[in-house]
Amino acid sequence: MPFTFTMTPADVELLMPEILMTGLLSVILFLDFLFPRIEKTTLAWLSIAGMGGIFVLLADYFIEDRHGTLFREMYIVDPMAIFFKAFILGTTILVFLASMDYLKKVPVFRGEYYFLGLLAALGMMLMASVNDLLSMFITLEFSTFSFYILVAYLRDDAQSNEAGLKYFILGVFAAGLLAFGISLLYGETGSILFTDFAKMHAHLTPGLIIGFLLIFVALGFKVGAVPFHAWVPDIYQGAPTPVTAFLSIAPKAATFAILLRIFMATVGDIKGDWVWLVVGISAISMTYGNIVAIAQKNIKRLLAYSGIAQIGNVLIGLAAASKMGGDSVLFYFLTYLFANVGAFAVVIIFSNLTNSDALEDYDGLSRRSPLLAFALLIFFLSLAGVPPLAGFIGKLYVFAAAMNEGLVALVVIGGINIVISMYYYLVVIKRVYINMPKENTPIPVSFPMRLVLFTTVGGVLFLGIYPKAFIEISVAATNLFGRMI
Amino acid sequence: MNENMGHILTVLIFLPLAGAIVLAFFPGNDAGVRRIALGLTAATFLFSIPLLWGFDVSTHEMQFVERVPWIPSFHIEYAVGVDGISLLFVLLTTLLAPICVLASWISVTARVKEFMIALLVMEAAMIGVFVSLDFVLFYVFWEAMLIPMYLIIGVWGGPNRIYAAIKFFLYTLAGSLLLLVAILVLYFAGGRTFDILHLMGQPYPATVQFWIFWAFFLAFAIKVPMFPFHTWLPDAHVEAPTAGSVILASILLKMGGYGFLRFCLPMVPQASRSFTKFILVLSVIAILYGAYMALAQTDLKKLIAYSSVSHMGFVTLGIFVLNAQGIEGALLQMVNHGITTGALFLLVGMIYDRTHSRQITDYGGIARPMPRYGAMLVIFALSSLGLPGMNSFAGEFLVLLGTFMTHAGLAVLATLGVILAAVYLLWMVQRILFGPITTSDNARLTDLGMREMAILVPLVLLVFGIGFYPDPLLSLMHASVDHLLAQVNAAAPLQLSEVWVRP
Numbered sequence: 010m011p012f013t014f015t016m017t018p019a020d021v022e023l024l025m026p027e028i029l030m031t032g033l034l035s036v037i038l039f040l041d042f043l044f045p046r047i048e049k050t051t052l053a054w055l056s057i058a059g060m061g062g063i064f065v066l067l068a069d070y071f072i073e074d075r076h077g078t079l080f081r082e083m084y085i086v087d088p089m090a091i092f093f094k095a096f097i098l099g100t101t102i103l104v105f106l107a108s109m110d111y112l113k114k115v116p117v118f119r120g121e122y123y124f125l126g127l128l129a130a131l132g133m134m135l136m137a138s139v140n141d142l143l144s145m146f147i148t149l150e151f152s153t154f155s156f157y158i159l160v161a162y163l164r165d166d167a168q169s170n171e172a173g174l175k176y177f178i179l180g181v182f183a184a185g186l187l188a189f190g191i192s193l194l195y196g197e198t199g200s201i202l203f204t205d206f207a208k209m210h211a212h213l214t215p216g217l218i219i220g221f222l223l224i225f226v227a228l229g230f231k232v233g234a235v236p237f238h239a240w241v242p243d244i245y246q247g248a249p250t251p252v253t254a255f256l257s258i259a260p261k262a263a264t265f266a267i268l269l270r271i272f273m274a275t276v277g278d279i280k281g282d283w284v285w286l287v288v289g290i291s292a293i294s295m296t297y298g299n300i301v302a303i304a305q306k307n308i309k310r311l312l313a314y315s316g317i318a319q320i321g322n323v324l325i326g327l328a329a330a331s332k333m334g335g336d337s338v339l340f341y342f343l344t345y346l347f348a349n350v351g352a353f354a355v356v357i358i359f360s361n362l363t364n365s366d367a368l369e370d371y372d373g374l375s376r377r378s379p380l381l382a383f384a385l386l387i388f389f390l391s392l393a394g395v396p397p398l399a400g401f402i403g404k405l406y407v408f409a410a411a412m413n414e415g416l417v418a419l420v421v422i423g424g425i426n427i428v429i430s431m432y433y434y435l436v437v438i439k440r441v442y443i444n445m446p447k448e449n450t451p452i453p454v455s456f457p458m459r460l461v462l463f464t465t466v467g468g469v470l471f472l473g474i475y476p477k478a479f480i481e482i483s484v485a486a487t488n489l490f491g492r493m494i
Numbered sequence: 495m496n497e498n499m500g501h502i503l504t505v506l507i508f509l510p511l512a513g514a515i516v517l518a519f520f521p522g523n524d525a526g527v528r529r530i531a532l533g534l535t536a537a538t539f540l541f542s543i544p545l546l547w548g549f550d551v552s553t554h555e556m557q558f559v560e561r562v563p564w565i566p567s568f569h570i571e572y573a574v575g576v577d578g579i580s581l582l583f584v585l586l587t588t589l590l591a592p593i594c595v596l597a598s599w600i601s602v603t604a605r606v607k608e609f610m611i612a613l614l615v616m617e618a619a620m621i622g623v624f625v626s627l628d629f630v631l632f633y634v635f636w637e638a639m640l641i642p643m644y645l646i647i648g649v650w651g652g653p654n655r656i657y658a659a660i661k662f663f664l665y666t667l668a669g670s671l672l673l674l675v676a677i678l679v680l681y682f683a684g685g686r687t688f689d690i691l692h693l694m695g696q697p698y699p700a701t702v703q704f705w706i707f708w709a710f711f712l713a714f715a716i717k718v719p720m721f722p723f724h725t726w727l728p729d730a731h732v733e734a735p736t737a738g739s740v741i742l743a744s745i746l747l748k749m750g751g752y753g754f755l756r757f758c759l760p761m762v763p764q765a766s767r768s769f770t771k772f773i774l775v776l777s778v779i780a781i782l783y784g785a786y787m788a789l790a791q792t793d794l795k796k797l798i799a800y801s802s803v804s805h806m807g808f809v810t811l812g813i814f815v816l817n818a819q820g821i822e823g824a825l826l827q828m829v830n831h832g833i834t835t836g837a838l839f840l841l842v843g844m845i846y847d848r849t850h851s852r853q854i855t856d857y858g859g860i861a862r863p864m865p866r867y868g869a870m871l872v873i874f875a876l877s878s879l880g881l882p883g884m885n886s887f888a889g890e891f892l893v894l895l896g897t898f899m900t901h902a903g904l905a906v907l908a909t910l911g912v913i914l915a916a917v918y919l920l921w922m923v924q925r926i927l928f929g930p931i932t933t934s935d936n937a938r939l940t941d942l943g944m945r946e947m948a949i950l951v952p953l954v955l956l957v958f959g960i961g962f963y964p965d966p967l968l969s970l971m972h973a974s975v976d977h978l979l980a981q982v983n984a985a986a987p988l989q990l991s992e993v994w995v996r997p
Contacts, residue, residue: 395641396634412678412682417679420678431667432664439656475564477565480567480568484567
């Protein structure tokens with residue numbers, strides 16, 4: 010078959026957010042090269058403004074309900090893809106705001122940081138539109154590559170270097186598994202398009218099963234679900250904290266866009282064959298993450314294990330394998346975004362002053378900065394799922410979706426996990442509010458950081474108290490979701 | 495009827511909440527904070543009084559109802575209303591809130607603003623629990639109480655406060671998460687609604703009823719607390735500051751009984767009826783065991799905490815004998831326990847403010863330097879042991895009457911609890927108030943002042959008022975309790991064999 014590449018103006022329009030994003034990151038890179046003495050925070054504000062513009066464009070696409078496929082169906086734009094693209098842009102904006110102060114500690118290459126961040130964001134935006142195995146592989150590696158560099162950005166810091174190397178080795182290993190899985194699927198079916206798989210209603214052969222399992226393992230690695238989670242704590246701890254914040258939410262969301270497409274749209278009609286697998290991974294991730302989190306003495310590691318548990322919660326929605334399950338995953342990510350980025354913002358502010366991530370240094374935080382203490386309280390309670398905060402509605406949503414499919418046992422396990430997680434969150438809250446501080450220096454909060462804190466606290470409260478609008482967005486996002494079960 | 499008071503319940507919930515937010519940004523000193531908190535809680539109390547005038551005693555329907563869609567895609571509403579079962583608890587909450595502020599006037603000196611904010615948030619959430627007509631809304635308020643209570647115990651409590659606070663939190667949370675699962679099961683089994691009234695009286699399958707009953711039972715039994723789930727209570731009481739103990743004893747414990755009446759009985763009546771024996775036995779064990787433990791305590795707060803276990807045993811006993819006398823007695827007993835035990839904790843707090851000891855052995859003969867205190871302690875101790883003419887007598891008598899009609903043997907055993915109560919309370923009074931004064935410090939104790947008398951006198955009036963003439967309170971309940979009994983007694987007990995048959 011001769012290869013012809015054609016792009017109609019309509020195609021260009023569908024691809025416009027990514028094209029603009031590419032333009033934006035090129036501008037940032039050139040500005041940094043051409044004017045070496047430019048204020049790096051100017052670059053950050055420029056990137057934020059640019060992403061804000063693209064965000065508005067995406068919102069417009071969402072409202073107008075743009076959809077279509079490109080490149081022989083390899084690339085799909087639908088409301089769910091747009092939702093995740095906007096989600097990733099929002100995360101990137103918050104992370105950039107949170108990075109400005111932190112980067113003052115980095116001696117060189119501060120400009121490239123923003124370029125790499127934009128590159129990662131672009132990769133993840135592309136991931137949200139994946140509709141075949143090859144573009145899945147390429148976009149996944151594309152976004153991960155920027156992260157390899159970002160994780161090791163503190164080049165004088167041994168932990169950061171170690172984290173970068175670990176992430177690289179394990180990431181490449183996962184990529185190998187992914188490629189192997191793809192080759193098996195192609196060998197069995199002769200196609201790489203998700204759409205084709207869905208039409209085939211294929212009989213499960215050993216090759217197909219192994220292929221799907223390999224892909225599932227690779228994607229499980231990306232989201233950090235047990236038992237593919239081993240990289241998470243070390244890399245969270247070693248990476249620069251804003252990168253950890255980025256890593257803890259954006260790639261996971263983008264990977265879930267792919268997981269939703271594969272599990273629900275592609276192999277949805279044989280869900281009886283795979284639901285038990287997701288249920289098992291979900292239950293293990295929640296339980297393992299929460300139990301191990303209890304023993305942590307470093308707040309970044311604590312958040313890493315709590316993140317593993319949160320992914321277990323999101324997987325409940327996937328295990329429901331229904332339209333409602335898909336909605337609940339999207340909504341849960343929204344609640345997780347605000348609470349998690351917010352919690353990391355507190356960690357960044359705290360470590361900027363104290364250079365410490367040790368939990369014991371959080372003693373008496375409420376006396377040093379009532380704002381930080383209150384924000385951390387809100388974020389942790391939301392992560393634990395205490396009403397009336399965002400996390401409660403998120404958990405209610407995934408639980409309801411699972412209950413609707415009769416997964417009562419999984420919901421009960423989820424409930425028990427809330428109690429376990431509450432324990433370690435309470436222990437931190439106890440340090441913050443009840444223990445006496447070792448030193449009394451107040452903690453200053455800069456303007457960009459204030460912006461992050463107010464946005465995230467506001468988001469957590471708003472999603473908890475008046476979630477109506479965002480539930481409707483989540484529901485609308487999966488509406489056009491092709492062959493959703 | 496009550497058109498002009500349409501939003502009264504919303505005002506009651508959000509006035510303290512708004513006050514808490516305002517207080518967070520209030521720049522003034524501690525004295526100002528205390529006055530604002532007192533003003534807010536007093537205003538909430540005044541706003542709640544019209545509920546009593548506007549309440550129509552002739553119907554079991556919910557009154558002062560407000561319904562606003564909250565999360566339409568799940569059919570979750572902001573829906574509030576009161577009936578004869580919840581009305582008294584709302585009033586009890588609003589009455590005790592200003593008393594708690596007054597009780598913390600001098601005993602809380604550190605971080606006063608945060609304390610008052612926690613109290614106000616507590617008040618809003620407690621009122622919310624009693625008036626919610628939507629299960630999710632109920633759950634939101636139910637859980638929202640935990641954090642301020644955790645902080646009240648954890649920040650302003652005694653030496654072992656962290657242990658007590660976390661134990662309290664995790665026990666209650668464990669119970670309430672099963673409640674959440676039950677709520678979701680009911681949502682799908684009951685036709686996709688969280689409307690509490692709608693979920694009542696539906697023909698749920700036997701298996702569903704069975705499991706929901708146990709989820710409800712655990713959630714509410716931990717809150718009451720019933721034997722053997724009571725172990726968090728003495729710890730929490732001993733470590734909590736006075737206001738925390740009062741809230742715990744007077745209102746939080748009542749939520750367990752309220753939960754049984756509002757959810758367990760009307761929603762899963764069949765399962766409830768088939769397990770009444772089990773709960774009645776547990777109740778009698780709680781009555782006797784709590785009283786027996788109270789006999790052995792040397793710490794005043796622990797003694798009252800165990801007496802609470804015993805008194806709350808009467809409540810669950812009355813609820814599950816499933817007749818009008820029993821349930822009305824249980825409701826009255828809850829109100830009375832709120833007044834009397836709250837007052838006893840206040841009295842312990844007052845003496846603790848002076849001597850910083852709660853050990854009974856540190857006292858003796860303090861009726862001489864503190865005659866007013868002596869009189870108050872005697873009044874509330876007699877009230878607690880159920881002396882005729884005082885409030886608790888009416889409630890306990892009704893409960894025992896109701897029990898006697900159905901389970902005479904259990905009633906006899908429960909009566910032993912009343913006798914034991916007389917023993918441990920009178921013995922405590924004797925050891926504290928009478929006999930020789932043991933230390934010279936105790937001889938110089940100052941008697942109760944104006945503020946302290948202002949806290950106690952309204953409660954004394956209620957003790958005698960309800961004791962001599964409980965009829966107005968009972969008449970508030972009649973219609974709702976009769977309706978509840980009609981709902982429950984229409985259902986045949988669940989046969990366990992039905993539960994295990996796969997549908």
